[in-house]
Every structure is written in structure tokens, then in C-alpha cells.
Amino acid sequence: MRKELIAVAAAMAAGTVFAQQPNPLDAVPDKMPFDIAYGAPVSLERAEAAIAAAVAEAKKRDWKMNVAVVDSGGNLVAFQRMDGAQLASIKIAEHKALAAAMFRRETKAFENGIQSGFNYLITLDGVIGSRGGILLMDGGKLIGAIGCSGGTGSQDEASCKAGAAAVNK
Amino acid sequence: MRKELIAVAAAMAAGTVFAQQPNPLDAVPDKMPFDIAYGAPVSLERAEAAIAAAVAEAKKRDWKMNVAVVDSGGNLVAFQRMDGAQLASIKIAEHKALAAAMFRRETKAFENGIQSGFNYLITLDGVIGSRGGILLMDGGKLIGAIGCSGGTGSQDEASCKAGAAAVNK
């Protein structure tokens, strides 16, 4: 999908996309995208394990993260702000976790879309266009999501992936 | 209108629009755009019929939608979230219905505008730049609007159109 987006954006930049190509948003796929079943809410124990792993990864690299976990209903389960982590990222970490759970996808999908020229995404309620919001899964079901913020999006994502990897089954 | 936007976007992409052409936003049309009369509020019965048709279309295609109907005053009349539909779309479906009614146009108009380079639209209060918000009409008057969200914008729109078609006169 990323490649398609880039091709479209390149075409747009060349001023050719609307003139010569069909609007990619007009295609009606047969299947629902991101059709993941919502499961039972993640337990506190598992949420804490995910946060501990994310924080450990950040500590190893000398990063300072805010890390939030929400459950499958989007409600906050646990949160930690590392010493010296930026205050703005309290809300951003929670927002990333919430958006991942509510949209059932990594928040990187929105970052990619917006950076590829799909600016309409900015207007959708609850969207956050920065990577670092990742699903927590169990047996193919979404049980929650983890969100990291404090560094670059790429640092946030690296911390977040370590967190999710520690508990996903 | 679509063609105009495309021409402008192409010109913008070519870096020529502002330098060599008049600003299209400077034009003062004689007539009001989207000058549709507001009618009486859609009844609950009709709102439910529209939602039922949208949900039936979604079910037929194995999609999972959130569907909202607002009246001609923009106030919620009815809502349904199909089992397993994404939670983020509760607000988005309501937003699409509301924006369609308040701006008296399909929300696709905003999607097209933003995707054609008119990013100023993002800053207008109440705008949502994604198709799937459609007017409910009776005798040439706006009686409400239906908004769908849960799939791609094109899937949302297909569901929404089935809903509107069931009740529009």
C-alpha cells in the first residue's frame, strides 16, 4: 500500500494524477480493511509487562519515553512517564494508544497516508499522524494498544515495538 | 466543479498557479453555492429506514459499519454500530452526517477539495474530508443527512448511498 501512495503522491506533485489517472480513493475493495476482532480487555499485568519492556528498551538507548496502554474498549489501563521525558508526550502517548485501538491499525498508517498526500486523513476524528501506536494482540484478537511518545516518531516506534513484542501472542 | 479543482491542482503542482494565474479563490460568483432549502426534520421512522438499508448493504458485502442520521438541524436522530465495527468510527459517522447537513453537500466535496490541494478547507469548523456523508432529501428540501464509517471511504459511501436511496424522494 505504501508504494501505491508514493506513486500517487509523485503523480500529484507532477500535476498529472487527477488529469491522467483515476482517483485511487474511488476504488471499492471487496473486503473490509483492518478487520480485526475486538477481544477481552488486556490485563493490568500484561499492560505493565508491555510498558516495562518499552521502558527497558528506551533506557538501554538512553531515551526518555511516555508509555501508555489502553484496553480493547479504548480505556486507559496503565501509564508511565520516564524521568525527564517531555510533558507534551503524556497526551500524545495516550492518543497514539487510543487511535491504534480504535482504528485497529498502527498509527504509522496515518503518518504514511498524510505524508503521501492524503491530507483528508487529518480531518478524521481521533487520528494521530505519527508512528508509535501499536496493537496488543492475543490469538488474533485486539486486546489493547500501546502508545509511546517523547522522542522522534522512529524512536517512539522502536520503544513501542519492544513493548508489544513482550506480550503479543 | 471537480474539473476546475483538478485544473487548479495541476497548475499548483506545476508551480505556476500563484505566479501566473489569478487566485481562483478571488472569484466572486453571482450565485450562492449549495443553496438548498432546509426542510422539516427527518422522522425517526425514515431515519431508521435509511440506517436499515445502509446496514443491509454492508451486511451483504460483509462490511461492518457505523451509521448515523442527523436531522435538518444537525441533531442526531438515530445511530447503529454493527457488531465488530471499528470504535473510532462512532464519532466519524456522526461527524460525516453532521457536516453533510450543516454544509448542505456530500462530504466527498471536502475530500475532493483537500485532495486537490485546497488545504485551507481543513481549518474550517466542522469540516470532515472523507466521503460517506450524504444528504437526505424530500421534495427538493434537505431533511437530514446520513453518515457511514468503518471501511474505506469508498465502502462507507456505498453503504451510505444505499441508505439515502431507500428514503430520498
Add this chain to the structure above:
Amino acid sequence: MRKELIAVAAAMAAGTVFAQQPNPLDAVPDKMPFDIAYGAPVSLERAEAAIAAAVAEAKKRDWKMNVAVVDSGGNLVAFQRMDGAQLASIKIAEHKALAAAMFRRETKAFENGIQSGFNYLITLDGVIGSRGGILLMDGGKLIGAIGCSGGTGSQDEASCKAGAAAVNK
């Protein structure tokens, strides 16, 4: 519990409660109050059945209600506003359903508490002090809540109870 509250309020009104009696809020019960387990989210079918029953009860009595159902995570599942029902009650019906689910009790508990002199309840986030928010249960677990608004609190509650009774097991 109602009787206790009334006794306390009467004592307060007589100016004797704090002087002569221990503060009832100082007691530390052994058991958690309202300790109901959150279950799986209510299905759309069941939510619609609850709303249909609430609306039928209201219609029978010539009342005009707004009726909302949320799931066990507090997210909206379905909503209906009867023709001519007051617009302010869109949000109130949703608020009642949400408060019932989040606090795991009928919203009447808050109405009773505040009317009995426990004004501190007014400051708790998410509280709504009016009856007409009732739990939806299945096998002893909370699967959602229904909220009605449009009439007096007592009319709201009567509609709501008819709704809950139709689906609770």
C-alpha cells in the same frame, strides 16, 4: 441505603449531623460497592431490542424519549430520538447510559445521593444525577447500559426499565 441517606440529610438539616454523629463517609466498608464484572460488549441486536422496548413503552404512554445504549467499554452502540423529543436529551441520554456503565450502577444512585445532601457527588467526573440510566446484564456481568431522557426523570426511568427488562438475563 436510601433510608440512611434521608436520615443523614434530615440530621444535616437539623444542624446536628456533624456535631452529634460520626461522618457517615468515614466508614470503611470491607467490601467494594457495585463490584460487578464487566462482560463482553452487548450486541447490536440486543441493543436495538432494548431501545425498541423502551420506545414502545414511551409510545404507549405518549411520551417522547431519546434512548441510547453503550457497551461494556462505554462506547455507543445504538441510539434513537423519537419524533418531537427534546434536543437537549440527546446528550443526556448518552450521558446516563455512559455513567451507568462506567460506575456500574443506576444513575438514580447519584440522584438520591445528591438530593440527600451528598453534594460532593456533583464534583465527580462523569456523574449525572438523574435516574434513567440502567445496566444491561447477562449472567451476572455488565454488558452495557441504557439511558433515557426526554421527560421527567421518573418517566425516563420507566421507559428505561422497560428497555432493560426486554433483554436482561
Add this chain to the structure above:
Amino acid sequence: MRKELIAVAAAMAAGTVFAQQPNPLDAVPDKMPFDIAYGAPVSLERAEAAIAAAVAEAKKRDWKMNVAVVDSGGNLVAFQRMDGAQLASIKIAEHKALAAAMFRRETKAFENGIQSGFNYLITLDGVIGSRGGILLMDGGKLIGAIGCSGGTGSQDEASCKAGAAAVNK
């Protein structure tokens, strides 16, 4: 101060306070109330230790708590929701911790005030009138606050005190 409030409330209840006594709110004390110095922000380690102690106390008593810690600037440091704890208490626990830190007093002071008839307190920005928000102190300075919610106010307070006791110096 409790006794003063009680006397005033009794006088109010007797309908005499405004007619025959000076308004207690007219008095201008020489000294600032609650004049505690703000210290450095509590560390994550210490915040987690406070939450762990609060959660341990709750577990021992078979209670289910939401526990939040904010720092001396009122910003969230850490949060845990025990399995099965009521969802409404996510916000309330954070609110209690925040109000304690921002007003530099236990939230019980507001509960007492409101329950003694000082309803004007309800209108002050940021107030929450329920015990269970307690200061975290170090060497006479305020370094943060802990807030608990999920049970009765008295249960919340018992959990919270165990949390604060584990880290206060």
C-alpha cells in the same frame, strides 16, 4: 478547621448564619492557607513505589482501584487500573491526584467543605470533592500527589494513604 466548618454548617442549617452572624468568608487571615513549597518532581521510581503500595493494600482487602500519581507540576507520572476496577474512576483518580497537587491539600478538605455547606467550592476550577487525593512529600516540600478511585471515598483514601506512606519522607 474541621470544627469551624461544622459550627458554620450548624449555624447555616439553623438559618441563622447569614442573618445573625458575620459571614465567615469575610474574614481575612494573616497567613496564607496551605502554603507548602513545591519541590522537584517525584521520580518515576518513587511514583511506581507509591502505586505498588496502594495496589497492594487494595489487593489485600479485595478492592479494585484506579491509582494515579502526578508530579509537583500536576503532570501525570504513572497510572494503574486494577483488573475489574470501574472505568469511571480512570478520570476521577487522575483528578484527585491533580487537585491535591494543585491545591496543595488532601481532596478530603473539599469533601468536608462541600458536605458542611460550602457549596461555592463546587464552582472552583479543578476542585474534586471526594477524599482519596493525597500529597507526596519530601523534606517538607510537595513533590507530587497520589489519587485513588474505585470504591467508596473511604476505601479510596485507605489505599491512597498506604501509597503515600510508602514513599513520603
